[in-house]
Amino acid sequence: MKLIIGNKAYSSWSLRGWLACRQSGLPFEEVVVPLYDEEWDRRREGAEFAPSSGKVPILWDGDAVVWDSLAIVDYLADKVGRDRFWPADDAARAMARSMAAEMHSSFVALRRKHSMNIRRAFDPVPPDADVRADLARLFELWAQARARFGGEGDFLFGTFGAADIMFAPVCTRIVTYSLPAPRFALAYISAVLGHPFLQDWIAAAQEEEWVIEKFEQPLA
Numbered sequence: 001m002k003l004i005i006g007n008k009a010y011s012s013w014s015l016r017g018w019l020a021c022r023q024s025g026l027p028f029e030e031v032v033v034p035l036y037d038e039e040w041d042r043r044r045e046g047a048e049f050a051p052s053s054g055k056v057p058i059l060w061d062g063d064a065v066v067w068d069s070l071a072i073v074d075y076l077a078d079k080v081g082r083d084r085f086w087p088a089d090d091a092a093r094a095m096a097r098s099m100a101a102e103m104h105s106s107f108v109a110l111r112r113k114h115s116m117n118i119r120r121a122f123d124p125v126p127p128d129a130d131v132r133a134d135l136a137r138l139f140e141l142w143a144q145a146r147a148r149f150g151g152e153g154d155f156l157f158g159t160f161g162a163a164d165i166m167f168a169p170v171c172t173r174i175v176t177y178s179l180p181a182p183r184f185a186l187a188y189i190s191a192v193l194g195h196p197f198l199q200d201w202i203a204a205a206q207e208e209e210w211v212i213e214k215f216e217q218p219l220a
């Protein structure tokens with residue numbers, strides 16, 4: 001398998017696809033493509049990017065190609081077994097899938113105004129009302145998952161899985177922008193960022209030389 005991703009410092013969707021590949025346990029080749037450099041427009045017109053219209057991440061597995069983070073999760077779950085990604089309990093799995101899908105389609109204000117930048121930590125600024133609403137919904141979901149299905153584990157459904165993969169970039173944003181979070185959420189964020197997969201990604205992001213100025217401002 002070959003996974004094409006964007007800059008590790010900035011690309012939240014790439015992080016989700018990459019975490020899915022790591023969670024699968026399957027070997028894969030990683031290709032990092034600098035976003036928005038002078039070759040970006042030409043590169044994304046190439047055959048490898050054609051199925052996704054130039055978007056990352058994109059996973060090639062022989063002739064099979066998958067170009068959406070949540071689709072990559074499900075594709076890999078089909079290959080290695082659902083239980084590696086999703087809870088075995090029906091009720092827990094239903095909630096985990098719903099939360100992953102909501103993360104995929106929602107929280108627009110949080111994502112738009114607080115772009116991912118793993119290499120930076122900005123001074124706290126009171127978030128806008130729409131961002132506060134996103135955070136409130138986010139913490140509500142996390143609290144419900146932890147209370148109902150977290151058990152003695154550190155993650156939303158006990159062990160690290162697809163739901164945590166989908167929320168991992170949000171965890172980095174909360175730290176980067178010093179966004180207000182309740183104590184239980186800070187404990188969960190610490191667990192996610194301390195996971196070995198995240199530690200590998202963060203370390204690699206620190207080594208990148210690329211800088212995209214529009215992502216280097218406190219509010220994108």
